[in-house]
Amino acid sequence: MKKQYDYLIIGSGLFGSVFAHEATKAGKKCLVIDKREHTGGNVYCENIEGINVHKYGAHIFHTNDKGLWDYVNQFVEFNNFTNSPMSLSKGKLYNLPFNMNTFYQLWGTITPQEAKAKIEEQIAIYGVENPKNLEEQALSLVGKDIYDNFIKEYTEKQWGRKATELPAFIIKRLPVRFTFDNNYFNDTYQGIPIGGYNKLIEGLLKGIEVITNTDYFSDRPKFDALADKIVYSGKIDEYFDYKLGVLEYRSLHFENEVLDTDNFQGNAVVNYNDASYDFTRIIEHKHFEFGKQSKTVITKEYPQEWNPSNEAFYPINDTKNQALFEEYKKLSLQEENVIFGGRLSEYKYYDMHQVIALALTRSKKELKND
Numbered sequence: 585m586k587k588q589y590d591y592l593i594i595g596s597g598l599f600g601s602v603f604a605h606e607a608t609k610a611g612k613k614c615l616v617i618d619k620r621e622h623t624g625g626n627v628y629c630e631n632i633e634g635i636n637v638h639k640y641g642a643h644i645f646h647t648n649d650k651g652l653w654d655y656v657n658q659f660v661e662f663n664n665f666t667n668s669p670m671s672l673s674k675g676k677l678y679n680l681p682f683n684m685n686t687f688y689q690l691w692g693t694i695t696p697q698e699a700k701a702k703i704e705e706q707i708a709i710y711g712v713e714n715p716k717n718l719e720e721q722a723l724s725l726v727g728k729d730i731y732d733n734f735i736k737e738y739t740e741k742q743w744g745r746k747a748t749e750l751p752a753f754i755i756k757r758l759p760v761r762f763t764f765d766n767n768y769f770n771d772t773y774q775g776i777p778i779g780g781y782n783k784l785i786e787g788l789l790k791g792i793e794v795i796t797n798t799d800y801f802s803d804r805p806k807f808d809a810l811a812d813k814i815v816y817s818g819k820i821d822e823y824f825d826y827k828l829g830v831l832e833y834r835s836l837h838f839e840n841e842v843l844d845t846d847n848f849q850g851n852a853v854v855n856y857n858d859a860s861y862d863f864t865r866i867i868e869h870k871h872f873e874f875g876k877q878s879k880t881v882i883t884k885e886y887p888q889e890w891n892p893s894n895e896a897f898y899p900i901n902d903t904k905n906q907a908l909f910e911e912y913k914k915l916s917l918q919e920e921n922v923i924f925g926g927r928l929s930e931y932k933y934y935d936m937h938q939v940i941a942l943a944l945t946r947s948k949k950e951l952k953n954d
């Protein structure tokens with residue numbers, strides 16, 4: 585017998601919302617549920633003092649794909665915010681990502697040749713041929729001065745482990761540039777939705793039934809009976825009742841402060857490298873939208889050990905956890921009528937544009953097969 589909905593979509597983050605939008609556009613009846621009190625997953629913004637506060641950490645949209653950029657811009661116009669974080673190290677401010685400005689601030693080098701020579705000299709002394717951990721990887725990529733000033737202590741705070749015990753791949757993507765370019769991302773398109781990310785989610789979910797404060801696991805049989813198929817974007821191990829074990833994450837704790845000043849740090853993101861600060865960065869949200877409010881809201885980001893009662897942010901893709909994930913993945917492939925997708929169900933630290941692209945591909949395939 586035909587059920588009430590074609591799709592029950594569990595989780596209203598970017599994966600669920602894009603899937604719901606595409607399925608609805610194709611004439612399917614969808615119900616979206618979310619256990620939180622709001623939609624949007626981790627891109628959700630909370631309005632404080634007229635400022636869109638990125639409640640679950642800074643989200644800066646970037647992509648090289650014109651089609652994807654046009655896709656998101658049809659729901660809300662994006663501004664031209666460019667991510668140019670600063671780093672405070674041993675009392676001095678530096679530009680990130682590592683570029684000619686940083687090298688000048690660190691060594692006083694004027695030309696790209698001088699900066700290259702300085703880095704090569706350091707790599708020759710400290711680098712190793714086959715880096716086996718994050719420390720060796722960093723020393724082989726950028727040398728000791730940069731590692732000591734910007735990487736070691738930040739990374740050890742972020743991950744709660746020694747850099748020598750962390751996998752090298754975490755910093756494989758560290759950009760190094762020999763131009764005076766402080767743009768963190770290499771992508772062609774970059775920005776923040778004007779009016780905040782909630783507008784993007786509202787646009788995607790327009791006209792679709794959504795119920796918040798509703799946990800699928802509170803009554804699986806009831807929810808399973810509602811729809812022909814399920815789109816699941818939650819934690820994959822939770823879906824299988826943790827029967828093979830628990831996948832580990834790194835978590836974050838955010839502390840917001842409303843300050844009676846119009847400008848606290850002059851930039852959206854300032855990283856705090858030194859171990860003497862417990863937090864890794866301070867976000868000043870108004871700068872994402874060039875805000876002119878008289879007050880400001882800042883967030884200090886404290887990395888935390890994860891446990892099943894706090895939020896899962898960064899998957900720990902080490903050998904042990906990755907192997908466990910692969911076992912869960914095998915199980916997921918046997919689940920008929922369930923589509924798994926997104927950061928938590930694929931145990932992968934996706935950027936926003938990657939999740940949207942994935943939801944578009946999956947929904948296209950699914951809706952064509954139907």
Ligand code: UDP
Nearest residue numbers: 671680734735736738739742754755855857
């Ligand atoms: N990182 C670092 N110093 C910095 C910023 C980043 O060493 O000032 C390293 C750190 O190991 C971190 C990784 O680069 O886990 C990725 O950081 P990024 O800020 O790009 O990612 P996000 O945390 O914003 O997802």
